Amino acid sequence: MKMNVKEWVMAVAVVATGWVTAGAQITPERLRADSDEQLLREWTRVLSHDEFGGRKPMTPYEDKTVDYLAGQLEVMGLEPAFNGSWFQPFDIISVTAKPAGGGFPVSGKRKSLLRYPDDVITWTTRATAKIDLKKAEYVFCGFGINAPEYGWNDYEGIDVKGKIVVAMVNDPGFYDNSLFKGRNMTYYGRWTYKFEEALRQGAAGCLVLHNAEAASYGWHVCVNGHLSDNLGIYNPDTRNADELAVRGWLHEEGLKKLFLAAGMDMERALADAKRPGFKSFALNVRGDVKMNVAYGIKKTRNVGGIVRGSGQSGEAVVFCAHWDHLGIGKSDERGDTIYNGAADNASGVAGALLVAKKFNDMPRPRRDLIFLFPSSEESGLFGSAYYCDHPAVPMSKTVACLNFESIGPAELTRDVVILGGGQSDLDRYYVAAAAAQGRYIYFDEDNSDGWFYRSDHYNFVKRGVPAVVLENGLHPVDVSKPNKYPMPVWYHKPCDEYHDDWDVSGTLSNLNLIFSVGLSLSNNPR
Ligand SMILES: [Zn+2]
CATH class of the missing domain: 3.40.630.10 (Zn peptidases)
Structure with missing residues (x-):
């Protein structure tokens, strides 16, 4: 390709700064x-x-x-891995979602407000301008785990369709060495699993209950990680409408507020949830979940070759x-x-x-x-x-x-x-x-x-x-x-x-x- 003077000058400058040197292919x-x-x-x-x-x-x-x-x-x-191409492009959505007020009002026996981001940090991966759940019902689902191989199902006998699941981080083995793999966290303990399972169960949202020990990091990590630019794979066919409307982390103070609004005993629920045979239950607390959402979609690429x-x-x-x-x-x-x-x-x-x-x-x-x-x-x-x-x-x-x-x-x-x-x-x-x-x-x-x-x-x-x-x-x-x-x-x-x-x-x-x-x-x- 023939370069004009300006391009040529730029090319020389690039060589001089070493751009080409470091990026040079191995011949x-x-x-x-x-x-x-x-x-x-x-x-x-x-x-x-x-x-x-x-x-x-x-x-x-x-x-x-x-x-x-x-x-x-x-x-x-090598041979290109993706139908003659080295690249496998896909879309990533980046979402910043803020509650319409200072948080999420809830009411049961009493009224309360889950303050954002002190009590709860929420986001979504849907491509939408607004999340607007009317009078969503909160359900306490223990660890939010359905694990047939361990004989454990926190979703047994409870309908969470369209509701907001509250699930504790980690798995029962963290508290009782004889359960699951003891202190070796199974995938059921990961917060990402909690979202996946809640979605499979038809929930509208899922809040993972934070605990610094069980999560192995502090609340600030949850907040800093999700205040803005939450990422997810974007599916252009569904615009991610088939994903959870609300994902989030719930602070222990937030859980206290939920149980206070419910007029229920939180300490007992947390203790029971760690034992086999626990039954998840509705908190009989409801609240609107409104978030204003800004999002952007960008392409990125995997690279692959085949021998x-x-x-x-x-x-x-x-x-x-x-x-x-x-x-x-x-x-x-x-x-x-x-x-x-x-x-x-x-x-x-x-x-x-x-x-x-x-x-x-x-x-x-x-x-x-x-x-x-x-x-x-x-x-x-x-x-x-x-x-x-x-x-x-x-x-x-x-x-x-x-x-x-x-x-x-x-x-x-x-x-x-x-x-x-x-x-x-x-x-x-x-x-x-x-x-x-x-x-x-x-x-x-x-x-x-x-x-x-x-x-x-x-x-x-x-x-x-x-x-x-x-x-x-x-x-x-x-x-x-x-x-x-x-x-x-x-x-x-x-x-x-x-x-x-x-x-x-x-x-x-x-x-x-x-x-x-x-x-x-x-x-x-x-
Ligand atoms: Zn790495």
Whole structure:
């Protein structure tokens, strides 16, 4: 293309500031010549460079990131995953919803006001100018859990259609070790589950009862997270009218007000709800729920490429690494505003690219290998959720999902940590692959903070596809030295940056482990 003078001057300026340098694709020559370590470092460095602006979806930095990724898959010679395209676009709705008054009036035996946002923080994911529920009825549903495998159903014998469900955060195991998985939170404990189940039961709204201990974070996290710009996947066919009208968190003071208005004993209800056999009940409290809603809809894209298998089985193994991070935001003490996300998750994307390259360079295994780079993981696992509803290979034919999340830096360790083991056949593949490296697997059973549910692989698990998360080991090969990277102090901070002195020896050995697990999975005749 011919440039006019102005464009030419701009192009020179861009080169001078290094824009092109950091964004440059790795060429076929370099792909052949560079070592695994060089490639891993280069992809991590480029994607976490300031020029990528922290890779926030639906900003110009998204274009830069997804174009870079697609370009790299193309250079490697993968096949586009989505009907000839590298991109899987979908819509995200961003909603800011405020109550029409200072909160939500309720009345039962007495009148009260749920003040916003001190007693309750609410939002919606519907594309509408107003939420207007007339005299909505409030129902106390314990944990709001319907779990046949644990013999627990808080919705038994109660009709919540068109009503507002109040459900406690976490699950019964948090309070009684003999119930559910004890302190290991099940998915039934997550606030997102409460909304999903309330919707299935036909409720109009759901308020999750906050408790700092059971939620593992304070009320300010709920408020700050939902005051504005609440995100959700947008379905243009329904305009999300089939979603809950009201989602929210209820402060314990808000619950007190509801029970006071109901003239009922809150302490007793909370105690009963933690025991088997609890029966949910209507509070006989009603109130209008009016919110003024402002929303916007934007497109974002998952990226994906396929290494075609030889077996024509129609089955696939998915390798997954979210490309997004937090973008540009609040300044840290050094005055840095760019959340580079080098470990989270440029390192994971770089690792997935490296594994893609390895598979592409060898004789084809039997099953297809899909390399998926979802968008919007950080804001709610939206990209992987959309993919799972619109997969390149049907979920029933997806044998496993191997997720790459914050894998660098890491030193060489004797152990490898697996979160979410004990749920599927996948465990033994990891055990065998680690043993072949002279390492061992530590199955981390402590999921009390719900980490297992907070990354993309969980959308696959929800649909019955086996998936676990590999985490860096804790015990260095050199036992005389302490672990170099014991705690992720960089987590979701601008200082999550790439440095040349990163130790990636552990990262590379973990990648080899994932590679060999992937290879066994793709060749296993079962
Ligand atoms: Zn992440």
